[in-house]
Amino acid sequence: MQPSSIREAIADAARAVVLPDGIGKLTATGYVPDAVVAPHFFCGEYSVDFDKAMNRSLDEVELTCRVLVGRADDKSAQVTLDNLLSGAGPASLKSAIEAARGAPGDYALGGLAHDLHVTRMQGYRWYEHQGTQYVGAELIIKIIGEGD
Template sequence: MQPAAIRDAIATAARTGVALPDGIGKLTATGYIPDAVVTPHFFCGEYTVDFDKAMNRSLDEVELTCRVLVSRADDRSAQAILDGMLAGKGPASLKRAIEDARGAPGEYALGGLADDLHVVRMQGYRWYEHQGTQYVGAELVIRIIGEG
């Protein structure tokens, strides 16, 4: 599996698959940790690999931690926007948008970059500081499997 290509494909799935309420703007997304963010922003962060989960380099397992940050101009409305993106389903759901990139049954995920992926948990719902600015945000952990 190619880490940069996988992170970019997940960011693209988030950016194109999330529909935010009118007046919010579009979700921006990057497959890397950005210097600065335009909110709301989703990015791929920490990336760990468990190599050789099957013999002869036939399977690696990746755990990718992604963050979503929302402006804190109004605490209540920012958290309402974040909650919509953290929901398990719905037009603003990051989980739904990312898992839609799994493809149809029998197809490889992320356009052939991985065997499969699954958004396994949300964690860290809190204030984040990024480049000196405070945002409300959370992390999504994605498990990805594919050929080593």
């Protein structure tokens, strides 16, 4: 699995969320950006457990992603973040990302990985990014696929 391709495919999948009227569109990048246009999703830390099966046939990736929401006011920012972090629904990042798993029997992320699963949300708090405060959280995604 190629990290850059995996990260870009995850960001592409995240862009499929539909936020409530008046909030705007989620922006997303497969890398940690210098600056964000909120609400923004990005792929951050990337760790790999190599050789989970013999002959480089399986690697396991844990990808930590962040979503940041501007704080026009405290409550509305957190309501927007809650929508993005929900387990289901049109604004759910989990649903949008897991839709990239493809149909049963297909490879995930358009053939880039065997499978993926959003396993956890953590770190719901205020984040500072390039000197600006955002409310945000992290999503942990487990991805499995062939080693390169």
